[in-house]
Amino acid sequence: MQDAITAVINSSDVQGKYLDTSALEKLKGYFSTGELRVRAATSISANASAIVKEAVAKSLLYSDITRPGGNMYTTRRYAACIRDLDYYLRYSTYAMLAGDPSILDERVLNGLKETYNSLGVPVGATVQSIQAMKEVTASLVGPDAGKEMGVYFDYISSGLS
Ligand SMILES: CCC1=C(C)/C(=C/C2=NC(=C\c3[nH]c(/C=C4\NC(=O)[C@H](C)[C@H]4CC)c(C)c3CCC(=O)O)/C(CCC(=O)O)=C2C)NC1=O
Numbered sequence: 574m575q576d577a578i579t580a581v582i583n584s585s586d587v588q589g590k591y592l593d594t595s596a597l598e599k600l601k602g603y604f605s606t607g608e609l610r611v612r613a614a615t616s617i618s619a620n621a622s623a624i625v626k627e628a629v630a631k632s633l634l635y636s637d638i639t640r641p642g643g644n645m646y647t648t649r650r651y652a653a654c655i656r657d658l659d660y661y662l663r664y665s666t667y668a669m670l671a672g673d674p675s676i677l678d679e680r681v682l683n684g685l686k687e688t689y690n691s692l693g694v695p696v697g698a699t700v701q702s703i704q705a706m707k708e709v710t711a712s713l714v715g716p717d718a719g720k721e722m723g724v725y726f727d728y729i730s731s732g733l734s
Contacts, residue, residue, distance in 0.1 A: 574671065574673075574675055574676045574679060575671070575673045575675040575676075576671035576672055576673045577599065577600070577603040577671065577672030577673050578600065578603065579673075580673050580675075581596045581599050581600055584596070603672045606672075606717075606721070609717055609718050609721070610669055610670050610672070610718070610721065611670070612714075612718070613666075613669065613714040613715075613718035613721065613722065614666050614669065614670050616713060616714055617662065617666050617710060617713070617714065617722075618666070620713055621659065621662055621663070622659075624662060624706060624709050624710055624713065625655060625658045625659055625662060625706070627705075627709045628658060628702055628705040628706040628708075628709050629654075629655065629658065629702065629705075631705040631708070631709070632698070632701045632702040632704075632705035633645060633654070633698060633701075633702055636698075638695065638698050639651070644693060644694055644695055644698075654694075654702075657699070658702060658703070658706060660681065661681070661703055661706065661726070661729055662706060662710070664676060664677055664680060664681045664725075664729075665677070665722055665725035665726055665728075665729065666722070668725040668728070669718075669721050669722050669724070669725055674724075674725060674728045677725060677728055677729055677732065678732070681729060681732075682729065682732040682733070685732070685733065686732075686733055689733070696733050696734065699733060700730045700733055700734060703726050703729055703730050703733075704726065704730065706726060707719075707722065707723050707726040707727070710722050710726075711723065
């Protein structure tokens with residue numbers, strides 16, 4: 574896993590240089606949003622199950638997916654879906670704190686699309702529910718932190734698509 578600081582330092586190290594202006598600007602941006610990130614992570618963790626629940630209500634409930642024959646039908650599969658959304662929320666929060674998406678590649682996206690395809694989990698509906706979580710989260714944490722979190726929800730969405 575990388576974070577914004579190691580990403581910037583590694584790329585300067587590879588070139589054998591001190592940090593240049595653009596590297597320093599990146600670090601400054603990261604440090605100046607530190608408190609925003611920690612505050613957002615605090616309220617997301619305190620409201621995680623409510624965020625997931627509202628996102629499901631907005632995107633999946635009462636659709637063909639929750640009816641017999643749908644991929645969320647049966648309690649076991651419904652629970653697996655809720656659990657997956659909770660993973661996406663938790664790992665997006667980690668990535669937002671780190672200011673870097675690499676943890677999503679390593680822990681979440683690696684092999685996920687293949688797993689979904691082999692189990693018949695619909696990717697389009699999953700992406701819709703991740704986008705619903707993005708909206709619900711933004712309304713909880715406010716527009717600035719919401720935009721930061723949005724980067725990582727979008728990263729998972731495009732990694733799945
Ligand atoms: C931390 C990283 C991590 C991820 C991301 C992860 C995902 C993941 N989701 C799975 C299943 C699943 N995922 C879903 C999800 C959904 N079905 C829908 O229709 C909805 C659109 C969607 C929810 C948004 C369902 C229903 C299953 C069970 C499918 C089945 O067994 O038939 C499985 C197969 C094994 C299992 O059932 O537990 C994995 C590995 N596991 C992990 O360890």
